[in-house]
Amino acid sequence: MKLKSIEISGFKSFADKTEIKFQNGITGIVGPNGSGKSNITEAIRWVMGEQSAKSLRGGKMPDVIFSGTETRKPLARASVTAIFDNTDHFLKSEFSEVMISRKLYRNGESQYQINRNDCRLRDILNLFIDTGLGKESFSIISQGRVESIFSSKPEDRRAIIEEVAGVLEYKQNKIKAENELGKTSEYLKRVNDLINELD
Numbered sequence: 134m135k136l137k138s139i140e141i142s143g144f145k146s147f148a149d150k151t152e153i154k155f156q157n158g159i160t161g162i163v164g165p166n167g168s169g170k171s172n173i174t175e176a177i178r179w180v181m182g183e184q185s186a187k188s189l190r191g192g193k194m195p196d197v198i199f200s201g202t203e204t205r206k207p208l209a210r211a212s213v214t215a216i217f218d219n220t221d222h223f224l225k226s227e228f229s230e231v232m233i234s235r236k237l238y239r240n241g242e243s244q245y246q247i248n249r250n251d252c253r254l255r256d257i258l259n260l261f262i263d264t265g266l267g268k269e270s271f272s273i274i275s276q277g278r279v280e281s282i283f284s285s286k287p288e289d290r291r292a293i294i295e296e297v298a299g300v301l302e303y304k305q306n307k308i309k310a311e312n313e314l315g316k317t318s319e320y321l322k323r324v325n326d327l328i329n330e331l332d
């Protein structure tokens with residue numbers, strides 16, 4: 134699996150539609166301070182489902198939409214599309230090329246797509262769960278992240294290791310099953326109460 138390209142439009146400093154194609158090997162992005170290098174990695178994290186505006190250096194999510202300059206009006210929508218080569222089917226998808234898209238409008242309305250079909254945020258997150266590409270993984274390390282990993286609480290550090298080790302999916306399924314069990318016990322209690330009343 135490999136990130137083939139990313140298309141950014143109206144996201145942060147990328148007012149115009151900008152396509153970046155990643156070739157084989159290592160890609161380095163160079164540019165003066167403030168030219169938008171970090172915005173590219175943030176666009177990648179955003180399209181993969183990042184939900185924390187703070188971790189994208191904003192106050193609220195619509196802050197990622199191009200906010201205008203002296204010569205240009207703000208835009209109403211941010212849109213990012215990423216295309217992955219999935220010929221090895223590393224991502225849980227039957228397709229050998231997986232395209233994910235995310236759009237956000239100023240009114241807060243958002244849209245997620247996988248291979249041009251509307252989907253839920255959960256579907257995008259599920260695509261990357263336990264691949265080591267999740268938002269808590271080491272695959273994207275932003276500025277200041279190394280220090281924050283070392284100074285984080287042991288349980289937060291454990292969550293990072295669990296994501297990389299691929300056990301997060303099982304843990305989430307366990308929590309879901311435990312919640313269901315809890316609900317079922319409640320129902321059983323209620324049924325027993327009713328039976329007792331009838332007796």
Ligand code: ATP
Nearest residue numbers: 145146166167168169170171172196197198199200
């Ligand atoms: P450095 O080398 O200093 O880390 P960089 O190349 O990584 O810089 P970024 O941090 O990616 O640069 O980009 C910062 C620029 O993005 C700033 O000029 C900022 O004004 C601009 N920017 C951030 N959010 C928006 C937005 N919503 N609309 C327009 N421009 C934005």
